[in-house]
Amino acid sequence: MERLRSKAYVRRFGRATELVAGSAIFAVAAVAACSSSSSSNSPGADAGRSDGGGAVSEGGGQLDSGGGNDGGGGGDGGPCQPRATVNPQDLLPYATVQQRVNACTGTQISGFLVACGTDPTSSNCVTFRNDAANATCMSCMLGINDAGTPTNTGGMLISASGVPFTTNTPGCIALLDQGTGSACAQVLEPLLQCDIAACGNTGCASTADFLKCTDVSHSGSGACAQAFASSAPCAADFQDGGVALTKCNGGPDLSSPQLDLNAICGTGVN
Numbered sequence: 414m415e416r417l418r419s420k421a422y423v424r425r426f427g428r429a430t431e432l433v434a435g436s437a438i439f440a441v442a443a444v445a446a447c448s449s450s451s452s453s454n455s456p457g458a459d460a461g462r463s464d465g466g467g468a469v470s471e472g473g474g475q476l477d478s479g480g481g482n483d484g485g486g487g488g489d490g491g492p493c494q495p496r497a498t499v500n501p502q503d504l505l506p507y508a509t510v511q512q513r514v515n516a517c518t519g520t521q522i523s524g525f526l527v528a529c530g531t532d533p534t535s536s537n538c539v540t541f542r543n544d545a546a547n548a549t550c551m552s553c554m555l556g557i558n559d560a561g562t563p564t565n566t567g568g569m570l571i572s573a574s575g576v577p578f579t580t581n582t583p584g585c586i587a588l589l590d591q592g593t594g595s596a597c598a599q600v601l602e603p604l605l606q607c608d609i610a611a612c613g614n615t616g617c618a619s620t621a622d623f624l625k626c627t628d629v630s631h632s633g634s635g636a637c638a639q640a641f642a643s644s645a646p647c648a649a650d651f652q653d654g655g656v657a658l659t660k661c662n663g664g665p666d667l668s669s670p671q672l673d674l675n676a677i678c679g680t681g682v683n
Contacts, residue, residue: 492615492616492617493612493616493618493622493623493625493626494615495615495626495627495629495630495635495636495637496610496611496612496630496636497635498636499607499610499611499636499637502573503572503574503606503610504573504603504606504610505565505571505572505573505606507565507598508556508565508566508602509566509587509595510566510581510583510584510585510587510677511556511566511567512588512677513553513567513678514681515679515680515681516549516550516552516553516678517549517550517553517554517674517678517679518550518679519675519679519680521547521550522674522678522679523671524541524547525541525547525550525554525674526671528540528541529541529542552567553567553568553678554567554568554569554577554674554678555567555568555571556569556571563577565581565602566584567581567678568580568581568584568673568674568678569581570602570606572606572610573606578605578609579605580670580673580674582601582657582661582662582663582673583597583601583602583605584602584673584677585656585660585661585672585676585677585683586598586647586650586656586657588676588677588681589656589660589661589676589683590649590650590655590656592649593647593649593650594650596646597649597650597657599646600643600646600647601644601647604637604640604641604644607630607636607640608627611626611627611636611637650663651663660672661673661676
């Protein structure tokens with residue numbers, strides 16, 4: 414069966430220097446696209462990846478340190494090496510996306526990406542998040558529950574440390590692929606969480622280095638090998654013409670975060 418090499422979810426909601434120097438929040442990079450790759454790390458589907466980094470807290474401007482379970486500085490084998498194991502407490506359980514149609518207008522979605530997409534500490538970003546007119550939209554973006562806590566049910570995925578780290582591509586796939594989308598989301602989201610826990614804040618100096626870190630974690634007895642190998646349910650969604658590539662932010666350049674946000678918090682139709 415044709416196998417797809419992993420694309421890299423390297424959008425970060427936080428400090429450019431935490432993991433990938435110079436990157437913007439939603440900066441993206443992709444390794445080789447669809448192929449019947451000989452790579453030993455090629456899953457039965459296209460397994461998304463992400464890096465961590467600091468995140469803007471809800472309150473306005475304060476940055477929290479991103480994923481990972483050792484507080485930063487390096488993995489078990491040194492700088493930019495994955496942790497050999499991941500604390501189960503750092504792997505949030507899968508959360509079914511909760512679509513809130515028209516919680517955000519198209520202008521708000523684009524405004525959020527413009528205001529916060531390059532510098533989450535900027536006055537423009539703080540102003541956008543604190544604007545009462547954007548409260549309903551931000552509640553959907555962060556999946557705020559009745560207790561006021563961010564969850565993984567909204568437009569952004571949240572790490573175990575409470576850090577929004579990427580748009581909710583698994584949730585978009587679940588909503589827009591009525592066939593196998595839900596099954597894909599249930600394996601893709603835990604993989605993204607595992608990547609954060611294994612390679613977040615390990616001192617990777619570049620996107621390429623971070624991807625090497627996750628490659629190691631996905632292989633052999635790596636901390637995320639089982640999650641990576643479980644991605645077969647996503648095969649159809651990441652094939653040419655699949656929902657991940659055409660209607661969600663799973664394309665080769667991963668440059669369309671607005672698709673995920675629109676599916677979950679906007680019109681619901683891409």
